[in-house]
Amino acid sequence: MKLRQNVRHFAAKQALTMPVVGEKMNDKLVDLHTSEFGDRAEEGRREEREPHLEAFFDCTMDTYLAALDAGFPEAEAREITHLQANFEFYNHGWTEMMEFPADEVEAHYDRYADFFAAHDITIDDPLGEFRDREIPDAPATLEKLDDPEHPHAAEGFEDDVYIETEDGVVAGDRTDEIQGSAD
Numbered sequence: 001m002k003l004r005q006n007v008r009h010f011a012a013k014q015a016l017t018m019p020v021v022g023e024k025m026n027d028k029l030v031d032l033h034t035s036e037f038g039d040r041a042e043e044g045r046r047e048e049r050e051p052h053l054e055a056f057f058d059c060t061m062d063t064y065l066a067a068l069d070a071g072f073p074e075a076e077a078r079e080i081t082h083l084q085a086n087f088e089f090y091n092h093g094w095t096e097m098m099e100f101p102a103d104e105v106e107a108h109y110d111r112y113a114d115f116f117a118a119h120d121i122t123i124d125d126p127l128g129e130f131r132d133r134e135i136p137d138a139p140a141t142l143e144k145l146d147d148p149e150h151p152h153a154a155e156g157f158e159d160d161v162y163i164e165t166e167d168g169v170v171a172g173d174r175t176d177e178i179q180g181s182a183d
Contacts, residue, residue: 052138095148
């Protein structure tokens with residue numbers, strides 16, 4: 001999966017993990033992700049998916065914090081939440097919203113299998129123990145799994161976290177470099 005990382009991601013992490021400010025950042029990140037992935041929805045489907053996405057993304061913020069607490073670097077903690085979202089998109093047949101091809105779902109699960117298992121996260125239940133509310137239903141388009149289109153899946157990247165630097169996009173977590181540039 002291709003994830004870009006820059007100073008804003010580090011700043012968001014810092015804000016999300018602070019008292020009081022964390023709640024506001026949580027809401028901002030949920031809105032941002034709902035909008036970003038809502039824009040990727042098939043034409044005419046955004047409105048019916050937004051309540052589902054909003055509740056789902058709100059739950060993934062707790063996953064992100066748990067991954068940080070477990071010692072994952074920021075980029076990997078964020079990737080874990082993106083994987084949860086992609087499992088959810090897969091389960092609904094929303095392949096146009098996925099960030100990697102549907103045939104890679106299990107391989108991506110396997111990358112963080114220990115963390116996922118520790119929190120009861122499965123491909124079929126991407127929130128596991130982080131499901132702290134009812135997630136509104138949204139219509140599935142499971143027929144798309146028969147011949148999926150993935151306009152937002154980044155091709156040509158190995159299975160790693162990718163970070164955007166001044167030198168271009170590079171593989172691996174560069175949290176130390178980003179933290180240094182945020183000072």
